[in-house]
Amino acid sequence: MGEIPHCELQKYHNRAVRESPEYRFALQLDEMRMQLEPALATLETMNIPQELEERQIVEPQWTKRQWGVVNQLRSEVAYLHSKVIKIREKKSKGVYTITNT
DSSP: OOOOOHHHHHHHHHHHHHHSHHHHHHHHHHHHHHHHHHHHHHHHHSOOOSSOGGGOOOOOOOOHHHHHHHHHHHHHHHHHHHHHHHHHHHHHHTOOOOOOO
């Protein structure tokens, strides 16, 4: 049998990477990040106290819209965290396989 040229091997490798679950998940994370960036910019412009006096927890006096943004970000962070945990568990078990189809 003849040797397979490097360019052919690279083509199949690139295809396998693009079709892998890890690559698809990375694309999803990137899309989510792009969606969250405007909300994060909004959060950064809010006046959130950096230090609370005498360790008292003070509820910020935000508008409903601001609370909506905060709660949406909290749920998105929780969702992304759960996805990261699942991927780590799968990787530790060696579940991922890359197949050429």
